[in-house]
Structures are given as C-alpha cells and as structure tokens.
Amino acid sequence: MTEINIKKIIDSAVNGNEFPFNRFFEDTFKKLLPKLTALTNSKDDAQDVFITSMHKFWERFVIKQEEPPLNSIAYIYMMCRNAWLHKKRQPWNSVILVDNNAYSLNKAKNDVLITEQEKTDIENDISLKHKALSIAINELCDKCKKLIEAELDNNIKLKDLQQEMGYNNYQALVQAKYNCKKRLVKKVTEALINLKKNNS
Amino acid sequence: MIPEKDLDLITRFFDLDLSYEELKEFEKRILLDIKFRERCEAYKAANDIVNTTYPDKDKLVRAEKWKTLLKDKETTIATKKTPWKWVGAIAAGFIITFFIWQLNSTFQEPDLNKLIASSWNKKIGLDFNTIRSTKKDSLKSLVSSAYSTYSDMNYQSTINLLSDYKADTIYYEDVLLLRALSFYKKEDSDTALKTLDTLSKYHTGKKSKVANWYKGLIYLEQGDIKTAEKFIELPKHKTKELKLRE
Incomplete structure (x- = not known):
C-alpha cells in the first residue's frame, strides 16, 4: 500500500465514500491474519484486536485527519499489538512491586463470591464515576456539551446540527465531536482522581 | 492535576x-x-x-459492517463456488424496474453498501471452475492460475501472469476480465474501466454483459450513480438486488 494510495482511500472516506476503505480493511486483515493469529493464538481474538485497531486508525486518520503513516500495514500491526496487550495482559491489574517484593493484585480463581464490603465498594466506585462525569460535563463549553449530548437524542440527526452549529461540512462536525469527547475523558479523569483523593 | x-x-x-x-x-x-x-x-x-x-452510533454501525465483511469473506472461502450462468439468470425473467436516486436519496447508505458488497460477492463471470487446467492446454492452465491468484487477492500476480497474453487468443475474454478487476482492486480504476470497455466491445461478445455489470458496480462504488445506471438497474425496494441493464 503506497503512501499515495492510503491518502486516496482516507480522502474518499473523509468525503463520505467508505467503499475503498472497506476494501483496504479486508485486504489488510488478510495480509495480517497469519501474524495476528501467531500473536493471539486465536482467530477470534485476531479479528477482535484487528477491528479495535481499525477503529483507532479511523479516528486518527479519517476523523482527526492526521498525516497517515508511511507504512500503514506495519502501523496497523503495531496497533494490534497494543490492542492485544490491552485485551489480555492488563498490566496494572496484575502485579505491583513494593520493596522488590511482587504482590499479585488478582483475586485467587476460587474466590468466586464477592463479600458485602466488596459489593459496597463496587457501588461506591460506580457512584464516584458518575459524579466525576457530571462534574466534567458541566465544565465543557456549551457547544461541546450539545455535540456530545446530541448522540443520546434519537430525534436529533448530527447532519442536521452541522449548519445550525456553524460547521463548514459534516466531517468538521464529526471531528469537533471527537475532540470534545477526548476533552471530556481528560476532565473526567481529573475529577475522578480528585474525588478519590478527597474520599481517602 | x-x-x-x-x-x-x-x-x-x-x-x-x-x-x-x-x-x-x-x-x-x-x-x-x-x-x-x-x-x-x-x-x-x-x-x-x-x-x-x-456511545458513538457511527462507530457501532461501522463495527457491525466490518464484522459482516470479515464474516462474508470467511463464508465465501468456505462454501462451494457455483458457476453463475448469465443465460439462466436472464432467462429466469426478473422483473426490472427503474428508479433514479440521488446520492442522498431514500436509499440509506448501509443498504447501498450491502447491495454493492453482495453484488461483488456473487463473482459474476468468474466461473473459473469451468476452466479446468490440463497438461495439454497451457493457456487454460495459465488462465486457471490467474483465477487462483485473483481469488487469493494477489492482484499484481494476476496482472503479471496475464501481461503477455495475446489478443484474439482463446480465453482472451477471461484474461481481459481478470486484468480489469485486478487493476480495480489495486486502485487503478481508469485502467480497469478501459479494459472492461475493451471487453464489452470484444468481437466474440462473450462476457460483454459481465463487463457492463462490473462497469456499473465500479461507477456505483465511486458514487457516480448516474453513469452506473447506464449499466445496472437500482432496485426500487430495499430487499431487491442490483440487476444488469438489458
């Protein structure tokens, strides 16, 4: 896949024609399948990580319209490796090192039942996350809030909002929505850390 | 912070x-x-x-579409290929109705996507099962190999295999078709359309309808519905299929 070809494919997608991108999707999967199966030892997992990676690829190069990589196939494979790590290894859930001693954070496999305390902790955790979300969404500007909340209203079509909100084209609106969501995630992260600090 | x-x-x-x-x-x-x-x-x-x-609705729709694409690919490889008989299909006498759609017409994009994808998956004209390679016929063997590389998505190999194939030789219609589709898969739609044009006007008339079918599909995929409709007919109802224009 030459640089010019991937640019053409991405431009088509940006302009609303997803067919070349779909073909690129199929061709790339076929090319990477042997490597991905070797990485994950499972065709289903290979498919899973590939789709996850292609979503991220779409976000970066079609929505955000960043400069595409020189070797898109190699880049996608790198993303798949990242995705596989996320899926299976979850490093922060496994082990911590304290004074060079390793402590496993995973519960033993035979501890199936959760205690009442654990139930309460889980509920508190959920409540804290929703509180953080509520704080963060109110810190967003009105435009961002409207873009994000429009997704929840089945009566609102994003394409109709484009002119109303002053975007040159639909793609600009999609990009703005993406940036707003990223901003929201960062704000929720900060709010969550602050709430946990205050609770401890 | x-x-x-x-x-x-x-x-x-x-x-x-x-x-x-x-x-x-x-x-x-x-x-x-x-x-x-x-x-x-x-x-x-x-x-x-x-x-x-x-949740991102576009992302959810796209995820389903991609899963279907990968599933369809598996199904196509796994199932036995049935040769498509154009004569039989036309003789079946589908009722052909005609409708002109704008790009933002009542056809929702997912429906058009599905129609086009399923039309490509029919692999019309690619009846290479009827060409059995034999030791006695090296040309048949060559074309059969080209069909195999095309099916394996090695489009450049297909093009290379058939690059020196002489015009007016037996199976030349298959050669033109494979070349055209391989060029299209390699994003060279201009060469693909020119080759399909040659095939549609080829004096034997074999695969001229197939050439028109693919010309229609290519124009449709490129969003040029007006030109596509010179070759294929868009169905009135979502449940119907694309048909070759007679």
Whole structure:
C-alpha cells in the first residue's frame, strides 16, 4: 500500500465514500491474519484486536485527519499489538512491586463470591464515576456539551446540527465531536482522581 | 492535576499509539510507579464511562459492517463456488424496474453498501471452475492460475501472469476480465474501466454483459450513480438486488 494510495482511500472516506476503505480493511486483515493469529493464538481474538485497531486508525486518520503513516500495514500491526496487550495482559491489574517484593493484585480463581464490603465498594466506585462525569460535563463549553449530548437524542440527526452549529461540512462536525469527547475523558479523569483523593 | 507529559503518554497508550519499545517502558512504569498506575486506571475508568454513557452510533454501525465483511469473506472461502450462468439468470425473467436516486436519496447508505458488497460477492463471470487446467492446454492452465491468484487477492500476480497474453487468443475474454478487476482492486480504476470497455466491445461478445455489470458496480462504488445506471438497474425496494441493464 503506497503512501499515495492510503491518502486516496482516507480522502474518499473523509468525503463520505467508505467503499475503498472497506476494501483496504479486508485486504489488510488478510495480509495480517497469519501474524495476528501467531500473536493471539486465536482467530477470534485476531479479528477482535484487528477491528479495535481499525477503529483507532479511523479516528486518527479519517476523523482527526492526521498525516497517515508511511507504512500503514506495519502501523496497523503495531496497533494490534497494543490492542492485544490491552485485551489480555492488563498490566496494572496484575502485579505491583513494593520493596522488590511482587504482590499479585488478582483475586485467587476460587474466590468466586464477592463479600458485602466488596459489593459496597463496587457501588461506591460506580457512584464516584458518575459524579466525576457530571462534574466534567458541566465544565465543557456549551457547544461541546450539545455535540456530545446530541448522540443520546434519537430525534436529533448530527447532519442536521452541522449548519445550525456553524460547521463548514459534516466531517468538521464529526471531528469537533471527537475532540470534545477526548476533552471530556481528560476532565473526567481529573475529577475522578480528585474525588478519590478527597474520599481517602 | 496530572502532568501533561503523563496524560499524553496515557492517552497514546489508549489510542494504541505506542511503539514496541515505548510499550515495554510503559509496562515497567505501571509495575513500579503506583501513582502512574492510578492515573492510568482513572483514565481507563473515565474512557469507559464516557463511551458507555455517550456511545458513538457511527462507530457501532461501522463495527457491525466490518464484522459482516470479515464474516462474508470467511463464508465465501468456505462454501462451494457455483458457476453463475448469465443465460439462466436472464432467462429466469426478473422483473426490472427503474428508479433514479440521488446520492442522498431514500436509499440509506448501509443498504447501498450491502447491495454493492453482495453484488461483488456473487463473482459474476468468474466461473473459473469451468476452466479446468490440463497438461495439454497451457493457456487454460495459465488462465486457471490467474483465477487462483485473483481469488487469493494477489492482484499484481494476476496482472503479471496475464501481461503477455495475446489478443484474439482463446480465453482472451477471461484474461481481459481478470486484468480489469485486478487493476480495480489495486486502485487503478481508469485502467480497469478501459479494459472492461475493451471487453464489452470484444468481437466474440462473450462476457460483454459481465463487463457492463462490473462497469456499473465500479461507477456505483465511486458514487457516480448516474453513469452506473447506464449499466445496472437500482432496485426500487430495499430487499431487491442490483440487476444488469438489458
């Protein structure tokens, strides 16, 4: 896949024609399948990580319209490796090192039942996350809030909002929505850390 | 406040943007740096709650489409190929109705996508099962090999195999078709359409309808519905299929 070809494919997608991108999707999967199966030892997992990676690829190069990589196939494979790590290894859930001693954070496999305390902790955790979300969404500007909340209203079509909100084209609106969501995630992260600090 | 550098690294981790070396460093840091791990956990929790509360509808639709594409690919490889008989299909006497649609017409994009994808999957004209390679006929063997490389998506190999095939030789119609479709799959739609044009006007008339069918599909995929409709007919109802224009 030459640089010019991937640019053409991405431009088509940006302009609303997803067919070349779909073909690129199929061709790339076929090319990477042997490597991905070797990485994950499972065709289903290979498919899973590939789709996850292609979503991220779409976000970066079609929505955000960043400069595409020189070797898109190699880049996608790198993303798949990242995705596989996320899926299976979850490093922060496994082990911590304290004074060079390793402590496993995973519960033993035979501890199936959760205690009442654990139930309460889980509920508190959920409540804290929703509180953080509520704080963060109110810190967003009105435009961002409207873009994000429009997704929840089945009566609102994003394409109709484009002119109303002053975007040159639909793609600009999609990009703005993406940036707003990223901003929201960062704000929720900060709010969550602050709430946990205050609770401890 | 999370340091900007950490936030950037964590964001890139969740965007699957770390190189192999960066990933190794990231993992080490997660294990050793409790504060950093807590920041990662907070970002993950934030990401999850935002995407659960405000799901991206376009992304969900695209995910389903992609899963279907991969499933269809598996099914096509696994099932036995049935040669398509144009004469039989036309003789079946489908009722052909005609409708002109604008690009933002009543056809919802997912329906058009599905129609086009299923039309390509029919592999009309690619009845290479009827061409059996024999030791006595090297040309048949060559064309059969070209069909195989095309099916395996090695389009450049198909083009290379058939590059010296002489015009007016037996099976030349198959050669033109395979060349055209291979060029299209390699994003060279101009050459593909020119080759299909040659095939549609070829004096034997074999596969001229097939050539028109693919011309229609290519124009449709490119969004040029007006030109596509010179060759194929868009169905009035969503449940019907694309048909060759007679």
